[in-house]
Every structure is written in C-alpha cells, then in structure tokens.
Amino acid sequence: xxxxxxxxxxxxxxxxxxxxxxxxxxxxxxxxxxxxxxxxxxxxxxxxxxxxxxxxxxxxxxxxxxxxxxxxxxxxxxxxxxxxxxxxxxxxxxxxxxxxxxxxxxxxxxxxxxxxxxxxxxxxxxxxxxx
Numbered sequence: 001x002x003x004x005x006x007x008x009x010x011x012x013x014x015x016x017x018x019x020x021x022x023x024x025x026x027x028x029x030x031x032x033x034x035x036x037x038x039x040x041x042x043x044x045x046x047x048x049x050x051x052x053x054x055x056x057x058x059x060x061x062x063x064x065x066x067x068x069x070x071x072x073x074x075x076x077x078x079x080x081x082x083x084x085x086x087x088x089x090x091x092x093x094x095x096x097x098x099x100x101x102x103x104x105x106x107x108x109x110x111x112x113x114x115x116x117x118x119x120x121x122x123x124x125x126x127x128x129x130x131x
Contacts, residue, residue, distance in 0.1 A: 007048065011060040012069060014042055020070045024090050030075070031090055035061055036082025054082060061086045 005013070015038060023031035039057045042048040048057075060066055061084070067074055072088040079085050 007053065007056055008060050008063075008065075010047055011038065011042065011057055012066050014038065014047060015061065015066065016070045020072060020088070020090065024092070028090060031072070031088050033061055033086045033088070034079075034082075035084040035086070039082065058084050 015033060018041070019031055019033050019038075035054065035058045038061070039048065039054050042057075043050050043053070058081075062074065062077060066072075067088070071091045073091065074086060075089050076087045077084060
C-alpha cells in the first residue's frame with residue numbers, strides 16, 4: 001500500500017481486497033462487512049494505529065467513494081460502534097473505476113437484480129427496500 005495514501009484510502013483498499021473482491025470472485029450477490037472486523041484486522045496487520053480509528057472505518061464503509069471504487073451498492077446498515085454492519089449488493093461484472101471517472105446512476109427497476117428468497121428478517125427488509 002502506498003505511503004501517500006490517507007487512512008480512508010487504506011481502509012477502502014483493505015475492504016476491497018479482503019471482502020468485496022473475494023465475494024465477487026466467488027459469485028456472491030451480496031457481501032456483509034462488520035466495522036469491528038475491519039478495524040481489528042487492520043490494527044493486527046499494523047495498517048491502522050491502535051487508537052481512535054473506528055469512526056473512520058464506519059465512515060468509509062458507509063461512504064459513496066467505496067461504493068463507486070469497487071462497484072457495489074450499500075443496501076443496508078445497522079448496529080453501533082464495532083457492531084456496525086454494512087450489506088452491499090455486488091454489481092457484476094466489475095469494471096475498474098477511479099473517483100474521477102466514476103459516474104454512478106440509479107438503476108432502473110428493470111435493471112435491478114432479482115433477490116433470492118428471504119433467509120432472514122434482514123433479507124426481507126432489503127427486498128422491500130428494493131421493490
């Protein structure tokens with residue numbers, strides 16, 4: 001990881017490499033990322049300092065830049081602190097983007113992916129949100 005990267009950039013890159021891209025390669029439609037897991041993993045690998053970084057992790061995970069860079073859509077989030085969990089819809093295929101070239105748009109209803117049958121109340125809530 002480059003030395004000129006901001007802490008937010010390092011978090012985005014870590015999440016892309018360790019959560020989003022593995023899920024995309026596995027053909028998953030959704031990926032869930034828990035802020036506390038990202039924080040702990042990055043601190044253990046000495047990619048983040050051991051103090052005062054969780055708010056930045058939560059902000060990055062909920063931010064539009066991450067979604068634009070890795071071609072995902074934040075569908076839902078819940079919880080507080082280390083238990084804040086984010087659910088992303090993974091768009092296929094992935095085309096590399098930069099912040100400058102990203103031009104996100106709202107999907108038309110005909111372009112929306114079909115959701116699998118509900119497995120939990122969270123999935124039911126997501127289905128209702130996307131209809």
